[in-house]
Amino acid sequence: MRTPLSEQLGIEHAVFGFTPFPAVAAAITRAGGLGVLGAVRYGEAEALAKDLDWMDAQCGGLPYGVDVVMPAKKVEGVTVEQVEAMIPEGHRAFVREQLARHGVPELPEGQRGGWRITGWMEEVARSHVDVALEHPIKLLASALGSPPPDVIQRAHEAGVLVAALAGSARHAERHAAAGIDIVVAQGHEAGGHTGEIGTMVLVPEIAAAVDPLPVLAAGGIGTGPQVAAGLALGAQGVWLGSVWLTVAESEMTSPVLRRKLLAAGSGDTVRSRSLTGKPARQLRTEWTEVWDGAESPGTLPMPLQGLLVADALSRIQTYETPELIGTPVGQIVGQMNEVRPVAAVMDELTRGFEQAVARLNHIARKGEQG
């Protein structure tokens, strides 16, 4: 499964795998794809550096990438504490009330686990970029907006391609104007921050808008036929995130969450602002439902919402409150029904792609004979 982009990057299959877990990213790379490690959960750059060192040892020189979250709008000299002070007390009370209603315990003194909002702050994201560029990465991806010009320039000087996610053609055109090398066209079906336009419509629209830049198809892709569909739409590769959450190498610590993911159907996700303030697709839980419900005070704009709920989500994750625990995930969750090693997933993706192409040839050839 090779395209000009996969050949430029030196990977066997044009499959890009986004994951927050180093063991999964390394396994994707070893299986012939390009593993992309999400840096946002790393509060400390040192922890990211340590995991990238480990990945270097695991990948044996095969290419991998890092995904950072650079804020779309730069806010100079504002501290986390100053931003925290902007959160209305009514919203804090609403969060406390929900946790109390479900009996979610407090975290032990000094412990703050799980997803850290600090990864969203530009100073932290910049420290992630510094660490990433000290490693032999081949791709630097940005999940929210184009990275600042100096970051793009530094990446290019290091021979690193820069990718950015887009949910609309206009968004993609801004990336192209900013000097991005690859646009990830992420459809409505996708997990995490995602727009209104379905993958089927978005991929060709963005491919036309940024031509000749290469586009990766994202959203609703987790099997070989979906890979074939994404590539049929004009993409030079596919970008998969959700499907790796339930692989054997996943370092997801909660058995409750893993069981929920394996059991969920494609209709069990929701695009909710409750996680970050921007619409992000995730498992539908009583937590997401209450934020959309009649008693909700409404979500706050990014980054306030993320700061508001950071500790609450840590508590829910730590104590695995079954009805509240969730995670960003796409509609493909309905097809994630068993735990498999990354290599088995990659094998299905490539074989399933080949079978889908064989089937299309059969459909096309019959027409010639007819």
Next chain:
Amino acid sequence: MRTPLSEQLGIEHAVFGFTPFPAVAAAITRAGGLGVLGAVRYGEAEALAKDLDWMDAQCGGLPYGVDVVMPAKKVEGVTVEQVEAMIPEGHRAFVREQLARHGVPELPEGQRGGWRITGWMEEVARSHVDVALEHPIKLLASALGSPPPDVIQRAHEAGVLVAALAGSARHAERHAAAGIDIVVAQGHEAGGHTGEIGTMVLVPEIAAAVDPLPVLAAGGIGTGPQVAAGLALGAQGVWLGSVWLTVAESEMTSPVLRRKLLAAGSGDTVRSRSLTGKPARQLRTEWTEVWDGAESPGTLPMPLQGLLVADALSRIQTYETPELIGTPVGQIVGQMNEVRPVAAVMDELTRGFEQAVARLNHIARKGEQG
């Protein structure tokens, strides 16, 4: 572009074209696809019969189909007048207020134009079925729920295949249990009544759920690469509706609406309950916006909402109120930018499909050599 289903139906290309216009349906059939005429806009069965007679003459024995809307729940012996009486006065006042605000004139005495709600009533739908089965149709499609068992039986006795639209695997399984022959898997991107699940996820999910029944991919399909993607997902054909709205043969009477469709981007649609009471994707207009706005009384359940707005929509269509006029259409509207004859659209679909397959072969073959 042939599949077992297209061969069973005797069509050259596995392209199913839904349209409210006989001239468009006939042109789709003549171009090698299967034109499916939507019956819902026909208040009188006689008018449908006349148009089907005309289509028979146009199609020269090539196969075509008819799409009826059979209500999901049967309501015995209820008249339109009785249903009208269930509409709250506050809702009627809201409709009057919106029309007055935009200066939409009253219709002349006795004239009721445009889209008629009566097509949604079971007695009317049954008269459509009677007329359709008196013609040499090859396909009877149902847009909302499975048709009643006696209708399915009559169709089968006449050698007519029955298709039904589904927005979820569960929905599709109910169709299969009811004896349907073909399931149209219609994704979130589609125009008209549509669910939450994107085409990329929905098609393989439904294909697996109803196997070995054939599935048509619908939603976000309007170009050759999208046809290839839909077929790659396991469909035996594609079902297109929106793309025919702007063809040269379209009998759409409003130049204002046609211009709006040609100018609209993929982000200019909205899933709104304002048309029928169930979520239906359509052009976003000030009319859809006000129903979702703060002053809205909320939409009514089907069929009340449709009855409530029927005359208002006729007035808006008749007088072409630019900011209010709209139509059901999918996100593919962003790629509908010029008026072309049906034959040119079909030519692009089939050539574009072949080019996409050639491209996929190139991607797959490179892998073999590598």
